[in-house]
Amino acid sequence: MEKKVSIKDIAKLLGISISTVSFVVNGKAKEKRISEPLTKKVLELVEELGYKPDALAKSFRTGKTNIIGFLVDDISEPFFSGIARFIDEKASQNGYKIIYSSTRNNKTKAQELLQIFQDRHVDGYIIALPNGLEDEVKSLTMSRKPVVLFDRYFPDIKADYVIINNHEGTFNAVKHLKDKGYRNIGFITIDTIEQQMLDRLSGYEDAIKSEGLKSHVKKLTYGPSSELIQDVSAFLKEEKGLDAIICATNYITMAGLRAIQQLGLKIPDDIALLSFDDFELLEFSAPPITAVAQPLEEIAENIMNLLLKRLNSSKSDEEQFEVVLPTVLNVRSSTVVKL
Amino acid sequence: MEKKVSIKDIAKLLGISISTVSFVVNGKAKEKRISEPLTKKVLELVEELGYKPDALAKSFRTGKTNIIGFLVDDISEPFFSGIARFIDEKASQNGYKIIYSSTRNNKTKAQELLQIFQDRHVDGYIIALPNGLEDEVKSLTMSRKPVVLFDRYFPDIKADYVIINNHEGTFNAVKHLKDKGYRNIGFITIDTIEQQMLDRLSGYEDAIKSEGLKSHVKKLTYGPSSELIQDVSAFLKEEKGLDAIICATNYITMAGLRAIQQLGLKIPDDIALLSFDDFELLEFSAPPITAVAQPLEEIAENIMNLLLKRLNSSKSDEEQFEVVLPTVLNVRSSTVVKL
DNA sequence: CTGAAAGCGCTTACAG
DNA sequence: CTGAAAGCGCTTACAG
The missing domain is CATH 1.10.260.40 (lambda repressor-like DNA-binding domains)
Known part of the structure; x- marks a missing residue:
């Protein structure tokens, strides 16, 4: 040496x-x-x-670390780790590195982690807004460091956003099912005020209305998966006439699969299943499950592009960017023609 | 402000x-x-x-960044993102942060990434040795920065390791199948010189021998999943008598599932299936698949403990630590009693 | 028991 | 066209 x-x-x-x-x-x-x-x-x-x-000396002198803080609920969730991978690639290409942390649904911890990012002088933030952290993130956006939010939309916070078009996602899902001959389409979601979930619900309801169908909505209470499964089962038993259901998130889809299995129903003969959010399991399921997919790479790319733009522009632009990306419907055998 | x-x-x-x-x-x-x-x-x-x-000034002055470099094939693989999550938690508790990168099976890129870590003065490294990077990592271990390797074992490189007991994993898998009444147990692996794969193979063969059974091994050539599926199909058709197979990695299990499906075989009635490496899909599969699981949290914990020990001891200990963790067999319906 | 000072490796206004 | 020098915020040998 x-x-x-x-x-x-x-x-x-x-x-x-x-x-x-x-x-x-x-x-x-x-x-x-x-x-x-x-x-x-x-x-x-x-x-x-x-x-x-020497990178350290330079950072010390200029105050720029070329490090970006990435904060999500849980980095090991497929959606987030997928984003993490693409973000790192894009960041590395531009001389930045990512430090990450998982808030794990813990407000205090999330606050601490945000503080750590600040103490370490990250140059910017990429955040999927955790529950209860609205105030902290809001004041963060007031600071001079760029912040890009993704996945969750929170109208009160003025910041750059990269989100997907949830409304369109469920809207198209309903249309797809209608085209395939399904007429009694249920929607299973979670009882929440999160904007993306509300958008998915309204997308469903608007489509149901415009297609002249009848709405069947079940709002689950968030809880352990055993309870979710029970509640879905109960819903399916109540609403005997359903020939298709849309599950509004990945974990509801899981519960749905289990419930259908327990009730001894066949997909798609007895009931069709469509998942909002696509993941590996669905592709390898028997039968494979149709899903509304979020375009991971595009999301990551847009996040980094926004952030890089901010990092490279000295004057803090007042303009706020909101990128809304379309979802992709991956059609599989769980929603084949019903005749 | x-x-x-x-x-x-x-x-x-x-x-x-x-x-x-x-x-x-x-x-x-x-x-x-x-x-x-x-x-x-x-x-x-x-x-x-x-x-x-000020963290920056301190780092500059002391040369310590409290940042650890984490290098794997692909951070979005469930195994690695799971490790990433636990490692971050442990690291954060001790005042360290993780920067990560995915080598994506690209040697040049891996070298660059390692260089970036060095340029940024990371205090230590956590690496799942990528193919072809033996020399670089070897010389890294000669430097004064602590290096902990995990997942892959490479006898030529003297370093701290955290790995699992692959031999024992397949050995117990065979015993489990024998106990459940299976007698013609196949083993599907990949043709490679990677140590962990060889250990899984020898675990299988030792168990077959000690149980007095006949060995049926298929070594696939690594390729696109469509080819893997074909090759597994071919193997299953050749070896008509098989009543159980063990797939040596997660992607072979995927191929196995597909092949079994295509051949119209029923699990476990026609053939039992056991996977080395457990992942969410297996639990939700129909039927759920028995799997040899790697203890993520324990692996992460041992990695960080080793690293922290090195980071806190001024004198570079000559002793080399190798932690070998036991696997866990998660028994599910894909290997129920055959009678 | 406490302080004055060097120095880590850079960047950048200032001077010429 | 180029150089001398201040200073970013710390730590740490040295002096008293």
């Missing part, structure tokens, strides 16, 4: 000042009107010695 | 030197023999003004 070469070494070897080296290395040779030959000499020596500016 | 208070502010307000403040803040008051009353005064003012040492 040779010792790390510093800007001083370069300057000394060439008999010039460190300012000059710094300018050249940072590509400001032209701007600072350093002569061509000197610039070249510096660059050659830099190359030869493999000099790299 | 008030301006950040620095160590200077504290010192000036109290009319003392910054050295004294620094010592007190870093808990060296006793050691440096600062008087009780002064120590108390300092701590009170620190509390009152909410002074926190």
